Amino acid sequence: MISFLIGIITAAIVFYMSMIYGNAALALLGCFMCVFMVLTFIALLVKAHRAVAAINIPIAIATQGESIRVSLSCRLKEAGFYGVKYRVTVKNNLSGEKSTKWLSGGSDFLYSVNLCGNYEFELVRIKLYDFSRLFYVTKRVKKYANVEVMPQIDEIPVRITDRVRNFFGDSDIYDDLRPGYDPSELFDVREFQNGDRLQSVHWKLSARTDELMVKENSLPKACAVAIVADLKGIKKGRQTDAFMKLLVSLSFSLMDQKCSHYVAWYDTAINDIVRARVDDEEGFYIFLNSFLKIKPDTKNDALFLYEEKYRAEKLVCLLSVDGRLQIKRGEEIVGRADEKNEIVI
CATH class of the missing domain: 3.40.1380 (Pyruvate Kinase; Chain: A, domain 1)
Structure with missing residues (x-):
C-alpha cells in the first residue's frame, strides 16, 4: 500500500504544478496516473486473492555449520504477473534466536545454520508487483517449514x-547376545549340558527331538x-x-x-x-x-x-x-x- 500512497502524493504534486503553471499536459498526466493506479490496484488485488504461496525445505535435516536449501514459490495463472517478494521469519526454537528478511524471486536460496536446534521457517507475507514494478500489494501468508540441525559431536573419554556393566535390574528390553535370569522371556534353546537344572528342560521339544533340550532365560538390559x-x-x-x-x-x-x-x-x-x-x-x-x-x-x-x-x-x-x-x-x-x-x- 505504501507504493500507492507514494503514487497518490506524486499525482497530487503533478496536479498542483499543472494548476500553478496552467499546463493542460501536466493535468492530463495526473489523470492518467490516477486511472493507471486504480486499474493496477484492482488487478493486483485480484492476483493477490488468487495467488498461492508456499515454502518448502527438500532436506529437512542438516548438520551444524551447513547451508540448507529453502524453496519459495508463488503459483498464479494470470498473465501480467511480473514479480514477487517473500518475507520470511527464521527462528531457532532451542536458542531463541530470530531473524526476518525479504527475499526476491521464486527460486531456492541458501540459509546458513550456525546453531543446532529446530529451525522454523515461516513465510509471513508476499509482495505482488505489476509490470512496471512500481506498485505492489501485500498479502499475508502463514506457511511453515522446519529443519532439524544436528550438533557437532565430540568424543568425551x-x-x-x-558395577555399571554388570548392573541387574528390571526392564522390558532384553540383551540379544547374552542369556540371563528372567524366566518371563525366552532367550534360546540348546542341548542339555552337565550342570544344567532339570527345571530348565524343554520337555515338549525334547520329546520331539529325542534329545534333552534346555531353555535359556533372557537378560534384562x-x-x-x-x-x-x-x-x-x-x-x-x-x-x-x-x-x-x-x-x-x-x-x-x-x-x-x-x-x-x-x-x-x-x-x-x-x-x-x-x-x-x-x-x-x-x-x-x-x-x-x-x-x-x-x-x-x-x-x-x-x-x-x-x-x-x-x-x-x-x-x-x-x-x-x-x-x-x-x-x-x-x-x-x-x-x-x-x-x-x-x-x-
Whole structure:
C-alpha cells in the first residue's frame, strides 16, 4: 500500500504544478496516473486473492555449520504477473534466536545454520508487483517449514566400571547376545549340558527331538545410568548451543561404550519430566530428534523433579549437565565442556 500512497502524493504534486503553471499536459498526466493506479490496484488485488504461496525445505535435516536449501514459490495463472517478494521469519526454537528478511524471486536460496536446534521457517507475507514494478500489494501468508540441525559431536573419554556393566535390574528390553535370569522371556534353546537344572528342560521339544533340550532365560538390559539436562538459569543463544553439544556428546560417548542410559529433561509442553532411553544409534537419534524440538525451560530444577518422579528407581549413577556446562554426579563435578578428562562412572 505504501507504493500507492507514494503514487497518490506524486499525482497530487503533478496536479498542483499543472494548476500553478496552467499546463493542460501536466493535468492530463495526473489523470492518467490516477486511472493507471486504480486499474493496477484492482488487478493486483485480484492476483493477490488468487495467488498461492508456499515454502518448502527438500532436506529437512542438516548438520551444524551447513547451508540448507529453502524453496519459495508463488503459483498464479494470470498473465501480467511480473514479480514477487517473500518475507520470511527464521527462528531457532532451542536458542531463541530470530531473524526476518525479504527475499526476491521464486527460486531456492541458501540459509546458513550456525546453531543446532529446530529451525522454523515461516513465510509471513508476499509482495505482488505489476509490470512496471512500481506498485505492489501485500498479502499475508502463514506457511511453515522446519529443519532439524544436528550438533557437532565430540568424543568425551568415559570409563564404565564393572558395577555399571554388570548392573541387574528390571526392564522390558532384553540383551540379544547374552542369556540371563528372567524366566518371563525366552532367550534360546540348546542341548542339555552337565550342570544344567532339570527345571530348565524343554520337555515338549525334547520329546520331539529325542534329545534333552534346555531353555535359556533372557537378560534384562536395565539402565544403570541417567543423564538429566538441567537448563535452569542458562542463557539462550551460544550458551544453549554449547550445552546441547556437551549433552549430546556425553550421551553418544556412553552409547559408544555399550552403556544403556536414560536422558531426561523438563518438557514445557506438558509441564513434566520426560526421558528417552538410549541403547544404540537408533535410540540416540530418537532422543536427539525429540530434544531438538523443545523450548528450553530455565526456571524449573529438572534434577530435583527427576529425583522426585523416579525416587523408587535404582540407579548406579545419576549425572546432570547444567547451565554452567558442567557434568555433575550429585554435587561432585566430574567433567566440563572445556576439559577432556576421563569420566568414570
